[in-house]
Amino acid sequence: MRKFSLTDNSSENVLDRGSRNWLLHARYVRGEHSLCLDLADELLKQNDNKHRYAQYIKGSVLADAGRIQEALEKFHSCLRLQPQDPEPLKQVAKCLFRQGRFQLALEAYLEADKITKHPDADIYCALAECSWNLGDILHGVEWARSAVQAGGGERAGALLARLLLASNNINGALAAYDEALASHACGAETLAAAGALRLRAGDPRRAFQLLGAALAQQPSQHTAALALAAMMLQHKDLDAALARLKTALAAHPTCVASHVNLGLALLAKKKFVAALTCLQRAVWAAPLSSRASHDLGLALLICRRNTSAFCRLATAAALEPSQPYTVLLIAIALERLEDNRCDAAYVRSAKLAPDDPLIRLNLAGRHARAGRLEKAFEEATVTADLLQRAEKPDAHLASSLASLMAILKDAGEDLSQPASKSVETPLPAIEDSIITKNEMAPDEV
Template sequence: MASVLKKQTFSKEQRQKRNYLIHWLYIRKEYDECLELIDDTLKKVDQLAEYPLFIKGLITRHQGKIHESLSLFQQAGQINPRNVETIKQISRSLFLLGRHKAASEVLDEAIRLGFTEDWEIWHNKGMCLSQLKRLEDAKDALMRANSIQRHDCTFIQLGQILTQEEKYQEAIDVYLEALEFSPENPELLTTVGLLYLRTGENFRAFDFLGNSLTHDPRNSKTILAAGSIIQDHSDMDVALVKYRVAAVQTPNSAQLWNNIGMCFFGKQRHVAAIACLKKALYLDPFEWIISYNLGLVHLHTEQYASAFHYFSSSINLKPDFPSSYMQLAIALSRLDDYDNACAAYEKAIEMDSDFLFHLNYAVMLVNNGQVDKAREQFDQFEALYAEADEETKNSDKDVGVMRSLLMNVLGRN
């Protein structure tokens, strides 16, 4: 009887005071004390207190107890089914559990209840639909969110979908629009820079990446991208200085160690290059480009068996990269495996019309006495070489030298 009287005397004013204290403890991140007060409050009111349940749901989710948080938000939702904040948190917990369809349906219910002008609902719906691979519907939801209220996270999510669809220019346009409202956002600046880098506009990419670094000079992602552009222009020492800063922030980045390794390779420091690339491979054994680069370094140092091993590994991870087959063919030819080298060249040529493939194939055929077949490959090389622009022709001096030698050997002068 005493406990019943205690529950009855727990007045509305007392609840409000407790809710205030719960809120105060929560924003101070004093979670243990907050949970004690919540549990005591819920015990006094037979678990029928919306706000304590809501805050407990937030804390348990922060602690990684997603299922428990979902149950708590659903309890709070039963007490007040029209509370849009609770509905959004139910959806969020479902999303984190990978139940994207259910999360989207909960948001649909919020929209049916009349909450049509809440940007967060449309943003979260866009994220759910993106995970469900309904990309057009996802883009519509995200654009609806932006029409209500612009947020950087919505622009970023929309840009990611467009990038996924390989609509790079549209993605750039979305990010540039976002930068009109957040011109100093390093993440947006870096993302635009990376997209320009992907589309081959290196100067514009470097401009955005440099701007990003002025706002966040220790952003490892930005440093890595800027360093790769510097590295592409053969300024290995400056690139290594950049990478040294990034290594402090992300010492276990496979991509970083891969780039450092290729810097050392460019400086002809092969032992250091192999050491860095092997560290990158240890950190990410399924990244095909690291195996490919290890193959290049071993091929350059005449370790042909090791080169064969790494090129084979790269092909297993990414079988649609034609240059891997050409490099594998070179390694095989150095190992005197003529038949398999021919097969690798044929595979590379089947996948892509690159004059280098035909040139190297012709060289191998000449070295093996197959002059007639070499002439066929050289003629195909000449046809493709004639179509290339001057920049491409002059990018590798060895091509011109080898072309002249083959012309003499094959009587093509």
């Protein structure tokens, strides 16, 4: 319950003999809203509807119950009785914000800021949120900085970090989170957000510390559990990732990202039926998510359900046409279905990502399987150049490329000396090479 100022000469002063404002306040903070409303009505009846604190408390109760318009009327009654009190005006602005009337809420908060005698961090935070919802990120950052300077605590620091992140200032957002964490005892939500941003910025050690602290405070913290699961999946720790994802789903059963990551983790453990079930749930929860459709199509393709995979991948491509890996998977599905349109799909994926060695290698393999050995050799040479320019060449791709070059040699293609130098033989091979001499099967992302 926020403070409510009363003038010294008011007949409602809490120190006046017989005042029951303390009882009104106590019933409100204890959640005894029914008794609170009865007492407020009684006080209003006794004072000819001029009891400001009763109007204020009644408006607060109505706002908590979701009856925003009725609450606005009560707060306006408070303002008519005492126009220079900022607290009812702040509540008016809060109600307008909850109704989605952000411009009016911004104007109300600005008016409250004018009549407030001291800097109010709550007003500055609210102004930053209004500016953010109106699309004015720069002014939102300025208001958030003012809130931090006014002593807004964790709320102001976290809000500033989110606004800086929304303006693509990742370093500034990291600094804001660090300052908030160093100055205040932050809650699990702020720790989880800071950890997720650290993970995004490429600092896994610090991210792990923050995410662990968030889960220590709140074991069911959804964001922290999901981010930790992503880290564990990157390190191939599937069992620990599954445990974290189950925690995330228990806290947020409809989270699409949790269902998708759980499905991919189960797919990596070769539990195909459970993986398909999780990915299908993700698609049901978010039918317009291209990521969910893409991952379900990938799982169906791995399970050799090519027609179903093509349908899901076509949906993903319709939602996000510029995603090259989705187009590549469509090409693989079409090739398995012996559809000649697969060539156009392979070429389309290469145009979308001309510098991706995986896509160029798949295109080379398609040319080889179709008997276009000269084009296959050209694409293989391009792939070798891309792998050489990479800082850390992918051993899987290098092994597949070496197998393809060997097949082309056995097929009688005349390989020039520069081409033979483009493939480094020391690169390790993998046991389950995608392209073998007996069967040149298309690669899978």
